[in-house]
Amino acid sequence: MVEKLGLRERKKQRTRQALIEAAVRLFQDRGYDQVTVAEIADGAEVSPRTFFLHFQTKEDVLLANTDVRVDLALQAITERRPGERLPEVLVRAMDQMIVNAWDRDLSSGLAALRARLAASEPALQARLLQRYLTAQAVLAQALQRAFPSRLDTVTASALVGAMVGAVSASALTALQRGDGPDEVRNAMRQATALVARSVT
Template sequence: MVEKAGLRERKKQRTRQALIEAAVLLFEDRGYDRVTVAEIAAAAEVSPRTFFLHFQTKEDVLLANADVRVDLALEVIGERRAGERLPEVLVRAMEQMIFNAWDRDLSSGLAALRARLAASEPALQARLLQRYLTAQAELSEALRREFPDRLDVTTAPALVGAMVGAVGAAAVGALRRGEGPDEVRNAMRTAMALVARAVP
């Protein structure tokens, strides 16, 4: 029974990845606006119904690993090590978000495509903003619970916003310059260290 469940999950992940890869290729080749959900499904050799089991909209394909990244960061915050200081927890949470989940986005071309499209597609801009705000609220609340003597309802969101904003801006800048995955990671690390040094 466990083996069947594991096989089913692996098949689900393969289908999800095939949809992401098909979408990236189609968006790159034909432009975001000219690609339909049905075409993405066909390129991945699944039905449109299967597409909608994995993603609500084609914008969501571009945010495929966002929830995974947030969950990884929340796990780090919730499992704070004894004596670990606020800047250390924040950096470790961001490391998990960036380097455990972003690597897939960087290697698949999804991160670069998302950065380009976010500058020109209003529907994607709105979806990205909604996702960023939700993620920042979740991370802020988790940090505030772990550091109630250091953070309140104003300082926690401000700190998370500074970190997420700095890292995101550094990544987008590197991607727009056409830099490779290593350079993008280094830019993100530099931004992360800059914010962490400002946290007492």
């Protein structure tokens, strides 16, 4: 049974989403460098102080759902089903990330904007790399703990790196060629299946 969110948490999520939508709109209309945190806050009808309760920097708005994706993948790994094999766990973890979090980024335009800006904004590139490396380390540790007799730390890191790298690269390529959400999602799933087939 899905637990209902309290009023305060629902309001917090609405404010966060309003900030994301305002940032996406402003970045698309005026360009990333031209937009300030104060303008994003104003576009969402909140104060700059409220912005900073949700995000540390304007780069973080573009990475808004990263932590959600990582948490979903971690949950899929730690709640491994009895008898579930390594390739199946990897696919399910990635699919949780694709279905439950990427969908929001794809439909809102956040994923396409992030892909475009990541190619030209050094601060965003650095932030993305930091997030990827942290996420991969956390996921690799969880995977190694789930399959201790099968994986050492290096092998677990290699598997997670291959999977995350393949999914990210396929999404980026699909977004850059102008694919819609369904095509991007299919590209990511094809990448997941490709890597999973190499795991015996």
